[in-house]
Amino acid sequence: MALRGAFRTRCGLLSLLSQRLPHGNHVRGCVSPFLSTHRRNNSTAPKIKVDFDQTAGVSIMTLQNPPVNSLSLDFLTEFCSALEKLEMDKSCRGVILTSGQPKVFSAGLDIMEMYGKSPERCGEFWRAVQEMWLKLYSSNMVIIAAINGSSPAGGCLMSMTCDYRIMADNPRYSIGLNETQLGIVAPFWFKETMVNTVGHRTTEIALQLGQLYSPTEALDIGLVDKLVPEDQIITTATQTMTKWLAVPDHARQITKSMMRKPTIDKLMSKREPDIQNFVSFITKDPIQKSLGLYLAMLKKRKS
Numbered sequence: 001m002a003l004r005g006a007f008r009t010r011c012g013l014l015s016l017l018s019q020r021l022p023h024g025n026h027v028r029g030c031v032s033p034f035l036s037t038h039r040r041n042n043s044t045a046p047k048i049k050v051d052f053d054q055t056a057g058v059s060i061m062t063l064q065n066p067p068v069n070s071l072s073l074d075f076l077t078e079f080c081s082a083l084e085k086l087e088m089d090k091s092c093r094g095v096i097l098t099s100g101q102p103k104v105f106s107a108g109l110d111i112m113e114m115y116g117k118s119p120e121r122c123g124e125f126w127r128a129v130q131e132m133w134l135k136l137y138s139s140n141m142v143i144i145a146a147i148n149g150s151s152p153a154g155g156c157l158m159s160m161t162c163d164y165r166i167m168a169d170n171p172r173y174s175i176g177l178n179e180t181q182l183g184i185v186a187p188f189w190f191k192e193t194m195v196n197t198v199g200h201r202t203t204e205i206a207l208q209l210g211q212l213y214s215p216t217e218a219l220d221i222g223l224v225d226k227l228v229p230e231d232q233i234i235t236t237a238t239q240t241m242t243k244w245l246a247v248p249d250h251a252r253q254i255t256k257s258m259m260r261k262p263t264i265d266k267l268m269s270k271r272e273p274d275i276q277n278f279v280s281f282i283t284k285d286p287i288q289k290s291l292g293l294y295l296a297m298l299k300k301r302k303s
C-alpha cells in the first residue's frame with residue numbers, strides 16, 4: 001500500500017503515516033517558492049530556519065534552538081510543521097539538516113521536558129518525539145544530515161533517520177545513543193533505527209555502553225557516511241544531494257519505503273502503548289533521580 005502510495009504522490013508514505021500533530025496542527029498547503037520560513041512559537045525566536053533553493057529543489061533546514069538545539073516540545077512542534085510543509089511541496093525534493101549552533105548539531109531530547117513534569121506533559125512530549133521520527137524516517141524527500149557538531153542521543157537518532165550523514169571531521173565532536181549513561185533506556189524504535197544503520201552486534205555494544213563515538217570511529221562503524229572539514233560540510237552535502245536527486249524519485253522512494261516500512265509500521269501499531277511505557281518509566285522516582293544527577297553533572301562540568 002505504501003509502495004503504491006509512493007507512486008501516486010510524493011507524499012505517499014507520509015500521508016499514510018500522518019496523524020494529528022500535538023496542539024491540533026494538521027497538514028497545511030504547499031509552501032511558496034524561495035521559502036525562508038521563520039516560524040514563531042509562543043513569541044520566542046524561530047527555532048528552525050528553512051532556506052529553499054527552488055532551482056535545485058533543495059531546502060536547508062537549520063536548527064537554531066540555543067544553546068544546544070535540544071529537542072523540546074516547542075522545537076519538535078515547529079520542526080514537524082516545517083518538515084510537513086516541505087513534504088507537501090512537490091518542488092522540494094531534498095532537505096539538508098544542519099545546525100546553526102556552534103559545536104553542537106543537537107544535544108538530543110530536552111532533558112528538562114522529562115524532569116519533574118506531569119505524566120500528561122510527558123505523554124504530549126513523547127508523542128511529539130514519535131512524530132518527528134515518523135516524519136523524518138518516512139519522508140519521501142532525500143534527507144541529508146550535515147552534522148556540524150556533537151550529536152548525542154536524540155540528536156543521533158535524528159541523524160540516523162536521514163538517508164546520508166556527513167559529519168565535520170573534528171575529534172572534539174561525538175555522536176551516539178548514550179541513553180544508558182543517563183540511567184534511561186533507548187526505546188525499541190531508537191534501537192531498530194540504529195540496527196538498520198550499523199547492524200545488530202554493533203548496536204548491542206553501543207546501546208549497552210551508551211557509547212559516544214568520535215567522527216573517525218563513527219565512520220568506521222558506518223554510523224556516518226563521510227567526514228569532511230567543517231567548512232566544507234554544506235558544499236559536500238549539496239554535491240551529494242545532486243547525486244541522490246539524479247535517481248528517479250519514484251524508484252528511490254519505493255526502495256526507501258521497502259527498507260524502512262517494517263520499523264515504521266511497528267511504531268505505528270504501538271504508538272499508544274509506547275507513550276504509556278515512556279510515561280510510566282520516566283516518571284518513576286529512581287529514573288527522575290538519575291536525570292537529576294545527570295543534569296547536575298552537566299552543570300558542574302561547565303563550571
Ligand SMILES: CCCCCCCCC/C=C/C(=O)SCCNC(=O)CCNC(=O)[C@H](O)C(C)(C)COP(=O)(O)OP(=O)(O)OC[C@H]1O[C@@H](n2cnc3c(N)ncnc32)[C@H](O)[C@@H]1OP(=O)(O)O
Binds near residue numbers: 067106179186277298
Ligand atoms: C523502556 C523505554 C522507555 C523510554 C525511556 C526513555 C527514553 C528517553 C530517550 C532519551 C533520549 C535523549 O535524547 S536524552 C538527552 C541526552 N543528551 C545528552 O546526554 C547530551 C548532554 N549534553 C552534552 O553532552 C553537552 O551539553 C553537549 C551537547 C556536548 C554540548 O556541550 P557544551 O559544552 O557546548 O554545552 P554545555 O555547557 O554542556 O550545555 C549548555 C547548556 O545546555 C544544557 N543542556 C545540554 N544538553 C541538554 C539537554 N539534552 N537537555 C537540556 N539541557 C541541556 C546544559 O545543562 C547547559 O545548561 P546551563 O548550564 O543552564 O547553561
